[in-house]
Amino acid sequence: MTIIQFVLLGTALFSMGLYGVITRKNAVLVLASVELMLAAVNINLVSFDAYLADQLHAGQMLALFVIALAAAEVGIGIAIVLMIYRNRQTADVDALSEMKG
Amino acid sequence: MTVSLADWFREAANWAFMIIAIPTLFAGWRTVTSNNIVRAVLYLVVSLAGTAALFIMLGAEFVGWTVVLVYIGAVIILFLIGIMITRAPLGVDADLSHARNVRTPAAVLGVLLFAVIGYAVIDAFENSMIEPFEPTATADLANLLFSRWVIPFEVVSFVLLAALIGGIALARKDDNGAQR
Numbered sequence: 001m002t003i004i005q006f007v008l009l010g011t012a013l014f015s016m017g018l019y020g021v022i023t024r025k026n027a028v029l030v031l032a033s034v035e036l037m038l039a040a041v042n043i044n045l046v047s048f049d050a051y052l053a054d055q056l057h058a059g060q061m062l063a064l065f066v067i068a069l070a071a072a073e074v075g076i077g078i079a080i081v082l083m084i085y086r087n088r089q090t091a092d093v094d095a096l097s098e099m100k101g
Numbered sequence: 102m103t104v105s106l107a108d109w110f111r112e113a114a115n116w117a118f119m120i121i122a123i124p125t126l127f128a129g130w131r132t133v134t135s136n137n138i139v140r141a142v143l144y145l146v147v148s149l150a151g152t153a154a155l156f157i158m159l160g161a162e163f164v165g166w167t168v169v170l171v172y173i174g175a176v177i178i179l180f181l182i183g184i185m186i187t188r189a190p191l192g193v194d195a196d197l198s199h200a201r202n203v204r205t206p207a208a209v210l211g212v213l214l215f216a217v218i219g220y221a222v223i224d225a226f227e228n229s230m231i232e233p234f235e236p237t238a239t240a241d242l243a244n245l246l247f248s249r250w251v252i253p254f255e256v257v258s259f260v261l262l263a264a265l266i267g268g269i270a271l272a273r274k275d276d277n278g279a280q281r
Contacts, residue, residue, distance in 0.1 A: 001114050001231045004222055006155070009122050011218045013129050013148070015211040020133030022207035023198045028183045029138060032145050035176065036129055039152045042168070050159040051231050057242060060161050061250045067164075067171050068257050072264035074176050078183040079271035091187040092196075 006047035013040035027081045027091045031074060038070045117158060125151025136197055138189045142180045146173055160236040 013036055020033025042063045049059025085091050109115055128147035135141040149172045156165035184191075198204065246254055 003226045003229045007222045015215040016129045019207050019211040023204050046156050046159050046161045060164050063164050075268045079268045085187045
C-alpha cells in the first residue's frame with residue numbers, strides 16, 4: 001500500500017464535498033457535503049498515522065476529535081436550519097439574502 | 102525504489118482498497134449530485150461506511166467503529182430528521198442544486214483543487230509505502246487518550262456540552278416570544 005492512494009482518495013472526496021457545498025441549495029444537503037469533507041480529512045489523518053507509525057497515534061486521536069466536533073456541528077446546524085424553517089418556511093440557503101448590499 | 106502499476110496490483114491489499122474506494126467515490130459523487138434528497142443522504146451512508154472500512158484496513162479499528170456509531174448511527178438520523186422537519190419534497194426535485202451557471206465554476210474549482218493537492222502529494226510522497234503495521238489496540242488508544250491527549254479530550258467534552266445547550270436553546274419553542 002502506498003500513502004498516495006489514500007491521500008488521493010481523501011482529496012477526491014474533499015473536492016466533491018467542496019462542489020456540493022457550492023452547488024447545493026438545500027441547507028441540509030450543504031451540511032451533508034460538509035460531512036463529506038470532514039470524512040475526507042479523517043482519511044488523510046488516519047492514513048498518515050499508519051504511514052508514520054506514530055507511537056502517540058496523533059492522527060487517530062485527531063480523527064476522533066474531528067468526529068466528535070462534526071457531530072456537534074451537525075446538531076447545531078440542524079437546529080439553525082430548523083429555526084430558519086420555522087421563521088421563513090424555507091430551507092433554501094439562497095432565500096437568506098438580506099445581508100446582500 | 103519505484104512501484105510499477107503491475108506491482109501495485111499484485112498486492113492483495115490494494116485490491117481490497119479498490120473494492121472499497123470505488124463505491125466510496127461513487128456514493129460521494131451521488132451525495133453531491135443526486136436530485137432526490139433522501140437518496141443523497143443515504144448515499145452519504147455508503148460513503149461514510151467506505152471510510153470506516155478504510156480505517157479498519159489502516160489498523161484504526163476504534164476510529165472505524167466510532168465512524169459507524171457516530172456518523173452512520175447518529176448523524177444520518179439527524180439529517181433525516183432535518184429533512185422531515187423542513188418538509189423537503191421526498192421525490193425527485195430539480196431545485197436541490199444550482200443551475201449550470203453555478204455548477205460549472207464549482208466543478209472547475211473542485212477539479213483544480215484535486216489537481217493542485219494531488220500534484221503536491223504525488224510530488225512529495227511518490228512511492229512512499231505504508232510499512233506493515235499491527236492494528237492499533239483500543240486499550241493503547243484509551244491509555245493515550247487519558248494521558249497524552251487528556252486536555253484536548255476535556256476541551257472537546259466542553260465543546261459538546263456547549264453544543265448541547267446551544268442546540269436546546271436554538272430549537273426550543275419560544276412561548277413568550279414578545280419578551281425576547
